[in-house]
Amino acid sequence: MERLRRPSLRDVAERAGASVQTVSRVANGEPNVTDGLRHRVLTAMNELGYRPNAAARAIRRGAFNTIGVVYHDLVSVGVHRSVAAISKSAADHGFATTLMPIAVTSSQAADGAFMRLGEMAVDAIVVVLPERFKAIESLHIPPGVPTVVIGPPVLAGAAAVDFDQQLGARLAVEHLLSLGHDTVHHIGGPASSYAAESRLSVWATTLRGRDRPLPEAPRGDWTPASGYRAMQTLLERDRPSAIFAASDQMALGVYRAVQEAGLRIPHDISVVGFDDVAEAAMYAPPLTTIAEDWAELGRQAVQAVLEFQAGATPPSVTLPTRLVARDSTAPPTGHRS
Missing domain, CATH: 1.10.260.40 (lambda repressor-like DNA-binding domains)
Structure with a gap:
């Protein structure tokens, strides 16, 4: 035909x-x-x-109204919500988003994604960087393509937008200590994660600064199952009175392990999470956690793109985190009136 x-x-x-x-x-x-x-x-x-012909018009104007987003996977809550926030804000500003997943967090994989996005004609690239790239200093940003990192400012030539991980972790630990707990046990995220390492480091520094015991911190992989296993490990050693889990998903696993041990939250063990996922308020009891403004993260990332397009060099932005106190934390039993 x-x-x-x-x-x-x-x-x-x-x-x-x-x-x-x-x-x-x-x-x-x-x-x-x-x-x-x-x-x-x-x-x-x-x-x-x-x-x-949109492509021809874009070439004539030198703008494609498209942002490329490079990410490792959508398993973790942080990556999923970051990508959603960027896409929503991009659409609000008239941009389409092209998602480019990479199989492994290596400089070779990232460079390949950058190259493919460059061939697809994007105005800017946003890299969601929850994990540590191997040899990150060798990453090659495409010449002339503005790049924004969602994560710490570790990529030369790129703007960075991140949450204040240190503030959030400190608020979590200080909240539990202020309730009268002698120390706080921590369930960390994977060692490959910037956020997890920052939260673990601040947890340890805060306890040392208060001359409190520093317990061993088992690690999980952000999933409820890993939080469950880590909490089982802690319960086998002793019975902690306060837990700071590096994510709400791992805190959910903590809930199950505590329940199976015949204990109650917060009567026997107080629990604080991190992320403030939509389900956190529906946990039984509702979870005390650290909240992050994901919509603002998307807005700031796209704002950086707009500033790049205007010929400016956008500053790196650190967004505040805040404690959301709910019913999963309370003074230890011996401190209650």
Whole structure:
């Protein structure tokens, strides 16, 4: 079957009784076209089913209104919510998003993703960086492509947007200590994670600064199952009175292990999470946690892209975190009146 030819600018011009240059100006939304002529051209476009060539227009303008997003996976809550926040804010500013997952957090994999995005013609690249890239200093940002990192400012030439992981971890530990707990046990995230390492480091520093015992901290992989196993390990050693889990998902596993041990939250063990996932308020009891404003993270990432496009060098931005106190924390039994 013969392929139907797409209508051209010339076809529209003939139908509208206008010049090709006028049709081009209308297609590109340019001024200096009378209302009557613009109406005739738009009517002709609709009648013929003409669609402007977006790629050609982008090349002429030097802008594609597309942001490429590089990420490792969507398993962790942080990555999932980061990508969602960026996509939402990008759409609010008239940008499409092209997602580019990479199988492993290596510089070679990231460089390959950058190259593919460059070939797909994007205006900027946002890298969601929850994990430590091997040899990150060897990453090659495509020349002339603005790049924003969601994570710590570790990539030369890129703007960075991140949450204040240190503030959040300190708030979690200090909250439990202020309730009267002698120390706080920690269930850490994977060692490959920037966020997990920051939370663990601040937990340890805060306890040392208060001359409190520093217990051994088992690690999980952000999942409820890993939090469950880590809590079982802690219960086998002794019975901690306060737990700071590096994520709400791992805190959910803590809940199950505590329940199976015949103990109660917060009567026997207080628990604080991190992330404030939508389900945290529905845990039984509702989970005290550290909240992060993911919508603002998306807005700041896209704002950095806009500043790059305007020729400015956007600063790195650190967004605050805050404690959301719910019913999973209380003074230890001996301190209650």
